[in-house]
Amino acid sequence: MQRKSKTLFTRRDFVRSSGLIAAAWAAPRAFASAAANALPPATLDPSTLARFVDPLPIPKTAQPGGTRPSPVDASLKLRYYRLAMGEFESRVHRDLPPARQWGFQGGSPGPTIETRSGEGLLVEWANELPRRHLFAVDHNLHGAGRDKPEVRAVVHLHGAKVPPESDGYPENWFVPGKSALCYYPNRQQAAMLWYHDHTMGINRLNIYAGLLGAYILRDETEDALGLPRGDREIPLVLCDREFTPEGQLSYEVSPDPDAPWIPEFYGNATLVNGKLFPYLDVQAGLYRFRLLNGSNARFFDLSLSSGQSISQIGTDQGLLPAPVPAKRILLAPGERADLAIDFRGHGGEQIVLNDDESKEVMQFRVVRGPSSDRLSLPPQLRPITGIPESAAVGTRTLTLNEYDDPKGNSMLMLLGGAYWHMPVTENPTLDTVEIWSLINLTEDVHPIHLHLVRFQILDRRPFDRFAYFATGELRYMRAPLPPDPTEAGWKDTVRALPHLVTRIIARFEGYPGRYVWHCHILEHEDNEMMRPYEVLPRSATVGVASHATDAHQL
Ligand code: C2O
Ligand code: CU
Ligand code: CU
Numbered sequence: 001m002q003r004k005s006k007t008l009f010t011r012r013d014f015v016r017s018s019g020l021i022a023a024a025w026a027a028p029r030a031f032a033s034a035a036a037n038a039l040p041p042a043t044l045d046p047s048t049l050a051r052f053v054d055p056l057p058i059p060k061t062a063q064p065g066g067t068r069p070s071p072v073d074a075s076l077k078l079r080y081y082r083l084a085m086g087e088f089e090s091r092v093h094r095d096l097p098p099a100r101q102w103g104f105q106g107g108s109p110g111p112t113i114e115t116r117s118g119e120g121l122l123v124e125w126a127n128e129l130p131r132r133h134l135f136a137v138d139h140n141l142h143g144a145g146r147d148k149p150e151v152r153a154v155v156h157l158h159g160a161k162v163p164p165e166s167d168g169y170p171e172n173w174f175v176p177g178k179s180a181l182c183y184y185p186n187r188q189q190a191a192m193l194w195y196h197d198h199t200m201g202i203n204r205l206n207i208y209a210g211l212l213g214a215y216i217l218r219d220e221t222e223d224a225l226g227l228p229r230g231d232r233e234i235p236l237v238l239c240d241r242e243f244t245p246e247g248q249l250s251y252e253v254s255p256d257p258d259a260p261w262i263p264e265f266y267g268n269a270t271l272v273n274g275k276l277f278p279y280l281d282v283q284a285g286l287y288r289f290r291l292l293n294g295s296n297a298r299f300f301d302l303s304l305s306s307g308q309s310i311s312q313i314g315t316d317q318g319l320l321p322a323p324v325p326a327k328r329i330l331l332a333p334g335e336r337a338d339l340a341i342d343f344r345g346h347g348g349e350q351i352v353l354n355d356d357e358s359k360e361v362m363q364f365r366v367v368r369g370p371s372s373d374r375l376s377l378p379p380q381l382r383p384i385t386g387i388p389e390s391a392a393v394g395t396r397t398l399t400l401n402e403y404d405d406p407k408g409n410s411m412l413m414l415l416g417g418a419y420w421h422m423p424v425t426e427n428p429t430l431d432t433v434e435i436w437s438l439i440n441l442t443e444d445v446h447p448i449h450l451h452l453v454r455f456q457i458l459d460r461r462p463f464d465r466f467a468y469f470a471t472g473e474l475r476y477m478r479a480p481l482p483p484d485p486t487e488a489g490w491k492d493t494v495r496a497l498p499h500l501v502t503r504i505i506a507r508f509e510g511y512p513g514r515y516v517w518h519c520h521i522l523e524h525e526d527n528e529m530m531r532p533y534e535v536l537p538r539s540a541t542v543g544v545a546s547h548a549t550d551a552h553q554l
Pocket of ligand 3 (some may be wrong): 045137413445446447521524525529
């Protein structure tokens with residue numbers, strides 16, 4: 001069943017009235033195109049389903065299968081995990097038949113990997129997927145030609161500082177029956193990272209099928225804060241999906257069967273840890289929620305029906321300097337938010353987590369009665385020292401571009417005007433600091449993610465796009481805007497807002513070698529909005545670095 005792609009008509013920004021950042025935030029709104037009305041509904045309408053009848057599932061913690069010698073020091077034994085990607089069926093809602101999905105160890109999200117800062121581990125990612133894809137592959141996309149096997153996979157650990165061989169380079173995919181052993185040193189601060197597929201040209205389809213999971217890193221600084229733990233600390237992995245009336249996952253295609261790619265996918269159903277409209281029983285106490293937006297393209301704008309404020313305590317790359325109270329939590333694809341919610345004083349209430357003010361996502365059922373909970377949120381979390389601009393060896397000016405067909409449908413997105421296959425242009429030297437200045441020439445918000453590094457957002461600044469198009473000259477229109485307090489920590493994904501120049505600053509520490517940077521809207525990423533970048537060893541002068549300098553070769 002094919003419908004006209006609604007996203008072609010609705011991708012332009014919806015402008016909010018409150019303030020510039022919020023205005024440019026632009027959560028896309030769906031409306032049906034007139035042309036689509038003639039066709040019978042091909043999708044399940046989630047509003048016909050009973051709400052809050054399934055308990056929220058909590059992904060299992062991954063269990064190691066013994067130890068293996070460390071690739072850097074054979075006398076050291078590291079925990080070894082084997083996580084298999086495969087097809088499975090599970091009910092996303094009590095009243096729906098089981099849905100066919102892909103996941104890890106029979107689940108999506110896959111098992112949560114738990115570890116501590118400085119404790120390296122090994123994961124063997126095994127491809128045990130079937131040989132046919134669940135969704136239509138677009139063979140026009142780079143790296144997904146007809147000469148490539150239909151089912152391929154490679155796993156990336158988003159937010160991790162890892163040697164290049166273990167980073168899940170998009171071209172290092174492997175077919176069913178094969179596996180890849182990855183080494184994660186975990187030499188970084190406490191944060192919630194996430195693992196997901198990263199296969200060239202079909203990443204959007206593989207992640208949509210369910211190939212993602214959480215990875216929680218802890219450290220002593222975090223331990224010392226006494227934040228809620230155990231059953232008071234809950235990962236919430238949010239993904240928007242669309243289902244057929246029979247309850248099977250469906251992924252929208254374009255009207256052209258030979259070119260099924262669509263510019264963005266928006267589903268009408270939000271899964272939380274793999275369930276639709278789940279509920280969670282909570283005590284009238286303090287909870288910690290680790291949120292991840294694992295959607296292909298959807299931006300979440302989350303709030304509580306009780307109107308109470310939420311404390312954001314961490315960003316993508318860990319704790320903020322202090323809790324930031326917020327009524328709304330904005331989350332772009334790939335971003336994480338570490339939240340504390342205090343249910344004290346809400347005994348007996350049923351509190352709904354909404355997206356976009358009124359779209360129900362899940363429910364918290366607070367038990368009746370007073371709570372003996374004496375936990376409180378520390379006023380200070382982890383100090384963050386800003387990287388001074390003066391520490392940077394230079395600024396890279398990089399455009400975000402989008403090209404439309406004559407009808408105004410977007411066809412292609414590029415970073416710095418370059419295609420994936422073109423030579424590397426971003427090549428910072430190991431341990432140097434750089435500023436990346438992202439000039440968004442499009443009408444969309446693009447969540448830009450860099451592998452390997454964490455960064456800080458310096459500012460966002462409106463510029464004259466017409467002058468830029470006419471003369472190539474960057475003319476600023478207003479003073480720069482500082483990052484929102486909720487993003488004023490360590491980040492690995494930044495929302496590059498339309499009509500603004502977004503500046504980030506990063507120290508390229510870790511390992512020399514080949515990594516990628518890209519837009520985390522997966523449809524964009526699969527259609528050229530991804531570029532390789534190369535961290536050059538300190539001794540290198542110009543040109544492409546040699547991988548031979550990496551002591552962590554597996
Ligand atoms: Cu979340 Cu390149 O990845
Ligand atoms: Cu990543
Ligand atoms: Cu994008």
